Amino acid sequence: MxxxxxxxxxxxxxxxxxxxxxxxxxxxxxxxxxxxxxxxxxxxxxxKQANGSLIEDGSGQVVGSELIGQNFTDPKWFQGRVSSIDHNAASSGSNNFGPSNPALLERTKASIEAWKAQNPDVPVSQLPIALVTNSGSGLDPHITPQSAAVQIARISKLTGVSISELEQLVKANTDGRDLGVFGDERVNVLKLNLALSALLGG
Missing domain, CATH: 1.20.5 (Single alpha-helices involved in coiled-coils or other helix-helix interfaces)
Structure with a gap:
């Protein structure tokens, strides 16, 4: 064909x-x-989780999320971890600087100097490394109980709340390991500061 x-x-x-x-x-x-x-x-x-794990203050106003850290600049509040992205959830991540990177060394030195200025009663040798280092996401809302404890002297002096009351406050706001096995004990900084605010009558 x-x-x-x-x-x-x-x-x-x-x-x-x-x-x-x-x-x-x-x-x-x-x-x-x-x-x-x-x-x-x-x-x-x-x-609660589906809507962003939002946290409300005593008046019912949404003030943040359990999952995203915030920057507390006033030294009378407990402070969280350093964030190279200023806790901006739209750009999660860190700068990925290596330990020998000059920019990282300078930033860490500045954080240590700021710590020394705000916490003269606590020697640098007792400063937890987590308070001057960035988390992987830059959004970590938690610190360790030790990282909260070393801030108590400063906060007690600035607020007039006794050290024993602040220690109890940290203890009451410390979450245990997941299922009692996974991870470490941790303190949500926003929740802790809200509890402190309530204690101060705020």
Whole structure:
């Protein structure tokens, strides 16, 4: 059969409709039904976590999230870890400087000097390394109980709250290991400062 007499199969609409129907079906399943079901289940089973683990103050005003640290500059408050992104959740991450990077060394030296100025009663040898180093995300909302404890002398002097009261406050706001096994004990800085604010009558 030559090219002139060769016949070609006709285009059939059904060949196009089958993949089109499958595409529409999966768009409905994956783009509408699944998100609605998963969102509904999350709101039903874990509403606090699904809405961002938000924290409210005594008046019911949202002041932050359990998952994102904040920068407390006033020395009368407990302070969290250093953040190279200023705790901006839109740009999670660290600067990834190596330990020999001059910029990291300068930033760490500045943090240590600031610590010495604000905490003259606590020697640098007792300064936990976590308070002058950046977390991997730059958003860490927690510090260790030790990192909170070394700030008590400063906060007691500035607020008039006794050291024993502040120690109890830190203890009351210390979370244990997950399932009693995983991770370390930790203190959420925002929650701790809210408890301190309530103690001060704020």
């Amino acid at each position: 030559n090219e002139k007499t060769k016949s070609y199969p006709r285009f059939q609409l059904s060949a196009l409709l089958i993949p089109l129907r499958i595409s529409v079906l999966f768009m409905i399943l994956c783009g509408i039904i699944y998100p609605l079901v998963s969102t509904g289940a999350a709101q039903l089973l874990f509403p």
